Amino acid sequence: CTHYLFIVVVAVNSTLLTINAGDYIFYTDWAWTSYTVFSISQTLMLVVGATYYLTFTGVPGTATYYALIMTVYTWVARGAWFALGYPYDFIVTPVWLPSAMLLDLAYWATKKNKHSLILFGGVLVGMSLPLFNMVNLITVADPLETAFKYPRPTLPPYMTPIEPQVGKFYNSPVALGAGAGAVLSVTFAALGCKLNTW
Numbered sequence: 701c702t703h704y705l706f707i708v709v710v711a712v713n714s715t716l717l718t719i720n721a722g723d724y725i726f727y728t729d730w731a732w733t734s735y736t737v738f739s740i741s742q743t744l745m746l747v748v749g750a751t752y753y754l755t756f757t758g759v760p761g762t763a764t765y766y767a768l769i770m771t772v773y774t775w776v777a778r779g780a781w782f783a784l785g786y787p788y789d790f791i792v793t794p795v796w797l798p799s800a801m802l803l804d805l806a807y808w809a810t811k812k813n814k815h816s817l818i819l820f821g822g823v824l825v826g827m828s829l830p831l832f833n834m835v836n837l838i839t840v841a842d843p844l845e846t847a848f849k850y851p852r853p854t855l856p857p858y859m860t861p862i863e864p865q866v867g868k869f870y871n872s873p874v875a876l877g878a879g880a881g882a883v884l885s886v887t888f889a890a891l892g893c894k895l896n897t898w
Contacts, residue, residue, distance in 0.1 A: 708769075733873075735833075735834075735837075735873045735877070736830075736873045736876050736877045736880075738833075739829060739830035739833055739873075739874075739877035739878075739881060740830075740877055740880050740881050740884065742794050742796070742829060742833070743799075743825060743826050743829045743830070743877075743881040743884070743885055744881075744884055744885065744888045745770075746766075746767060746770070746796050746799060746800065746825060746829065747803070747821075747822060747825045747826070747885045747888045747889050747892065748888040748889070748891055748892045748895075749766055749770075749892065750762075750763035750766045750767060750800050750803055750825075750892070751763070751803070751817065751818070751821070751822075751888075751889045751891075751892025751893055752892040752893075752895045752896060753765070753766045754766075754803065754804065754807055754817070754892075755814060755817070755892065755893050755896050756896050758812060760804045760805075760807050760808035760812075761804055762804070763800040763801075763803040763804045763807070764797060764800045764801050764804050766800065767796035767797045767799070767800035768797065770796050771793055771796060771797065774793045774794070775793055778793065793836075794829070794833050794836070795829070795832040795833055795835070795836045796829070798828065798832050799824070799825045799828045799829040799832060800825075802821070802824040802825060802828055803817070803821040803824065803825050805824075806820040806821035806824055807821060814893050817889065817893070818886060818889040818890045818893060819886060821889055822882070822885040822886035822887075822888070822889035822890075823882045823885065823886060825881070825885050825889075826878065826880075826881030826882035826883070826884065826885030826886070827878045827879075827881065827882045828878075829877075829878075829881060830873070830874045830877035830878045830881060831874055831878060834873075834874045
């Protein structure tokens with residue numbers, strides 16, 4: 701029971717982090733910085749929970765199931781935004797599923813070798829999630845334009861969206877997020893495995 705409770709708690713926290721970790725709606729001067737932090741935080745939340753769940757059950761495919769839980773929880777939470785008047789195509793859910801599938805694939809292809817899961821799976825998730833999320837972001841309505849049309853009613857004036865200075869700090873938020881995520885995800889994958897030995 702404790703194991704499954706942990707899975708639910710991590711999935712709920714992933715949902716909360718999705719909404720609070722520099723979400724796409726906060727398109728200010730820090731747009732790409734927010735995107736990078738957002739990508740890294742999502743990568744780590746996915747990999748620790750999915751690795752825990754995967755090694756707990758020992759069945760390839762459960763990491764993808766875990767990502768599906770995160771996605772469903774997030775859609776439910778985003779329904780509140782839709783109720784506030786935001787257009788439906790602006791409610792972007794991070795693309796966890798393809799990265800979780802890569803984690804499952806790494807576990808299955810290495811015949812359930814935990815060390816390979818930590819190393820290969822962690823790197824694959826860390827490098828892929830920022831890329832998938834950028835593709836996901838490109839397919840929806842322009843976030844900056846939407847933020848101007850639908851400002852949050854609770855936002856103070858100083859947080860009104862302004863034109864982002866793209867490339868002001870670095871030119872590739874996807875590369876930065878993928879690089880940092882690939883390194884950190886290995887550590888968090890190891891943590892996910894370690895949680896099963898408590």
